[in-house]
Amino acid sequence: MQREQIYQLLKQKYGFDEFRPGQYEVISQLLAGQDVLAVLPTGTGKSLIYQLVGTIMPGLVVVVSPLISLMQDQVARLNYQGEKQVAALTSQLSFGTRQQVLRHLNAYKFLFVSPEMLKQPEVLAAVQATPIALFVVDEAHCISTWGPDFRPDYLALGQLREQLQPQRTLMLTATATTQVRQDILAQLRLPAAQQVVYSANRPNIYLGVAAVANEDEKRQMLQQLVVTVKGPTIVYFSSKRQTDLIAEWLQSTTGLRVAGYHAGLSGEDRFKIQQQFMAGQLDVICATSAFGMGIDKADIRLVIHYHLPTSLADYVQEIGRAGRDGGQSLAVLLYAPGDEQLVRNLNDLTSASANEITQAFQLYQQNITPHDDLGQVLQFYWEHDYTVEQVTKIFEKRQRGKNDELRQLLAYVQAEGCRRAVLLAHFDEPAPTHTNECCQLKGDSLPVAALNLQAPLRAQTPPNPAWESILDQLFLQNS
Amino acid sequence: MMFSTEPRRAKAVFNVLRGRRTVSTLFAGLTYDCLSALDSWHGVPMEKFLASLQELLTAGDLATPMEGYVQLTTAGAAHKEQLQATLYQPVAFRAFQTIDVRRFTAISALALQVASQAVHHQNRYYPLTTDPGIQAIVKQWFRRQTVAHLGEQLHTELTTFLQSLPAPLPTVFVASISGFENPGQTDQQLATQLDKTPLEILVMRKDLACRWCLWLETQPQSCLATLLQPLVKSNPVTPSAWQTYQTVQQGLTVEQVAIQRRLKLSTVREHLLEVAILVPTFPYTQVLTPARVQTLTEIFADQPVVANWRFEQVQTVAPEMDFFWFRLFQIMRCQTNAA
CATH class of the missing domain: 3.40.50.300 (P-loop containing nucleotide triphosphate hydrolases)
Incomplete structure (x- = not known):
């Protein structure tokens, strides 16, 4: 053609x-x-x-x-x-x-x-x-x-x-x-x-990291960011529970329109929240990282990570939801000392020792169906004729890979110099020239005003219309 | 809400809620007077039920008099009464027995979205569901509608239905609809707006779905009637049990029915027990025979609490009598007491 x-x-x-x-x-x-x-x-x-x-x-x-x-x-x-x-x-x-x-x-x-x-x-x-x-x-x-x-x-x-x-x-x-x-x-x-x-670089997204002392400070920082920086905003969490709790807290303390969005929602609720967000009826979405892949909204200005993502690749993908329209946007990763432990815990969930792998193989030989997640994952290998040694090596390699990913992520968080350079180096890309619109160097404050990302004065949310008028709007042509 | 100060088998209550139609579950539902909740929480996982049970046990609202059984404590009974007075109480859950309410809810939600978008001449929108089965049904339905009148017709019908409901049900119903420039609100959002819990909103929406189905059943001219009709059964019984019942009504004995329908005798008996529990007009005397009714009446003459009857009592007096007759008689008494 x-x-x-x-x-x-x-x-x-x-x-x-x-x-x-x-x-x-x-x-x-x-x-x-x-x-x-x-x-x-x-x-x-x-x-x-x-x-x-x-x-x-x-x-x-x-x-x-x-x-x-x-x-x-x-x-x-x-x-x-x-x-x-x-x-x-x-x-x-x-x-x-x-x-x-x-x-x-x-x-x-x-x-x-x-x-x-x-x-x-x-x-x-x-x-x-x-x-x-x-x-x-x-x-x-x-x-x-x-x-x-x-x-x-x-x-x-x-x-x-x-x-x-x-x-x-x-x-x-x-x-x-x-x-x-x-x-x-x-x-x-x-x-x-x-x-x-193509390059993983998104020059229109300013890269920030806010180091805080503890969870309390993190919450305060989150609140301050969503109130003072222009939205629409996505805040990423690694736990479903936190997603809901903080969505509720943000909504009640900031007056912003906030919703939680995660795997626990029904399809109908997911649809409604996505559509509300796309139609500009929500200011902030608090989401777990696996979700939101389908959000197709070009004017997201702010992406905050409340918890560490699991890798820099995930981070790039998640912040990539900001600024699809090409407009200046901001990504902020909130980090409190010890946050990496949560990632380690998540990584441990899928790890397996040589001993566990051997035991799982013995159960397989005895025709005992595994009921735990690990057993089911291992079942695949036994059905495809892998040996215990091969599987142990595969699991060790993956755990090493995950540790490397975490180390590289922390290198980004704790970088003394240009963060974008660290990020791009991870994808074997050359360092860009650092400018004021590039990223937040250690000790600098976020240049929200210079990036022209101050939150505008928000109009008060109008009260919900009566059901009769919603029904009119839905089904009568000229209402 | 599902427990009383009398002990109830927790697993049986769970099975009533998730709609497991075994005779033992149905019988428990009948004796616990909670058959109206049959199938109202279809798909709810056992772990969730057990977790709620544990919460009530820890709070001191429930106690376990013997393994597998729970009953309300005095504090629990008072708490239940208070909640009954303040929380929304469903009135139409019986619809779950004869109508596939859940499927109608999914189909009608898409139908309303399609209609609303069509009224506003919008053909680019994200569909509420991507289920190809539901999409096909709604597509077929929509083709048969006259778009010029569809909006007004739905508006009129929904207004009539909603005006018959107490507040805040109309608000909950309309706010839940997804349509043109109106994604609709989630239970959580409605709960915040109406100062209720998301669970109470969920109960309201379930009940609204039931109320709407029951209302639509009386409106054969409705433009949504054709969507509901295939999801309605003439009775709450499974088709095979109903067939057995019809054969019995022709005057055949249980044994004759088993031969004619090529079923095991035990299956025929299970069918009849199911029908007896779910259909109040069951011809007990014909099936039981007056002689058996008399024997059983005499055995339990001084025992008004039907649920406490034991089959062993029958065996000592009439060892030849099968458990089936005892259970059928028990059901008959439960029904007459309830009436």
Whole structure:
């Protein structure tokens, strides 16, 4: 297909005149018959790539995605853009609906599925029987970061991909170090895939770190930031409980419109909060890190991390939700001494000693089904004929990897010099020239005014209208 | 709310709430007078139930007189009374027995969103649910509507329904709808607005969903009637049990029904017990026979609390009598006492 035709399609289908950086390059390589690993920053419009290619190439686009909520958000977004033939095959579908989708796969253009769902024999058989134009692994870094000790089915994707024989494969992620990129290609058995790698740098996001003495000070700092800095704001937490507690506290003490957003919410509540946030009806969202991947809002000005993220890659991805419109934005990481312990605790959850691994193997040999998370993860390895020694090595390697990630994250937090340089070095990128709009050096205060990010005077929230008038607005045309 | 000063089997109460339709659960629901709550908390995990139970035990509202059983303490009974007076009490949970309320709620929520967006000529919006089954049903429904009148018709219908409700139910109902420029509010947000707990809002919304289904059942002309109709059963009984019951009504004995329906005798008996518990018009005398009714009446003549009857008492007097007849008679008495 000619370049002009692709641009025409972009205009006609999405109303854009230009591609975002990286989009065209990836699309043209895919159309030229290449498999592609694309590392494009958050907000680049990665889904447009497979949508457009899916429109051009006959056959199904299978998108492997890690989270149900993310799949639902992606389907909703495709629906929003007018794509009707889209489905997410998740455990939340009723048996009947699931059968219906599998029986009529030919009627769909895009199918979202988790690695665990895809490997189910019935699902695999149905997908195998359908010609696949494009096999997409979204959030492909999960192969490297989640595969070994949390979601081992990510490690089976290479084999599944070969069984499905798609015409092309596209691996998408917002952040990946050289090592992670190598892992992805090795696991998917695509060493010759083209790599399209864009910088992880987002120059319009000022990088700040607020070191505080304790939890109390952290709360005060958080409150001060959300009140004085221009929003909309996302505050990230690593615990669901804290998300709700602090959302409630912020709402009652600041008068801002705040909501908590995490995996414990119903689909309906998640929908409502997302839509309120997108419509400007919420000032602050307090979210857990796994969520919010689907938030598609261009004018987020402030992203605060109340807890440490688990790695710099996660951090870059999470702060990347700010300033997608290109406008000046601010990311602040709040750090109190000892915060790293929480990350260590989370890392320990998926660790396993040689002893535990040996015991799990013995249970497997005795045909005892494991009920704990670790046992189930290990089951994957036994079913794929790994030895105890191999698995022990894999777990040790992953734990070492996690320790390195934490060390690099702390190096960023405690940096004496330019933080952006530390961040980019992690992705093997050269240091930028440090300027006043770059990042907060140790001991400096946040230049909120200089960045032109002072909170405007907020109008009082109007009282909630009576139910009769809401009903009018909903269903009467000229109300 | 589910316990009394008499001991109740905690697991049975849990099974009533999550809608497990075994005869033993249904019978417990009948004797505990909580069948109206059958299936009202479908899908609630056991751990959550046990955690709530533990909280009440720790607070001293509940006690465990024997393993597996709980009962309200005096303080617990007073607390319950106080909560009953101050918290919203559901009135329409019986709808869960004959209507798939949860599915209707999901379908109608999308239907209202689609209608609201269509009224405002908006065709680019994020759908409330991405479930392909629900989307297909609503799409089919929407195609049959006349868009020019749909908004007004829904507005009129909803206004009529909502005006029949006490405050703050109309506010809760309308604030929960997602539609044009109106994402709707979460339980948490409504709780803050109305100074209630999110749990009370959830109970209100469940009850509202039931009330709405029951109201719509009486409005066959409603534009939403076609969405509700496939989700309504004519009775609360499972289809197979209902078939057994109909065969019995033709005058066949339990044994004859088993042969005709090619079922085990025990299955037929389970079916009949289920029907007896859920259908008040069950022909007890025909099935039990007057002779058995008389024997059993005599055995339990001086025992007014039906739940305390023991089958061993029957065995000593009439060793040939099967447990089935005893349980059926017990159900009959519970129903007459309740009436």
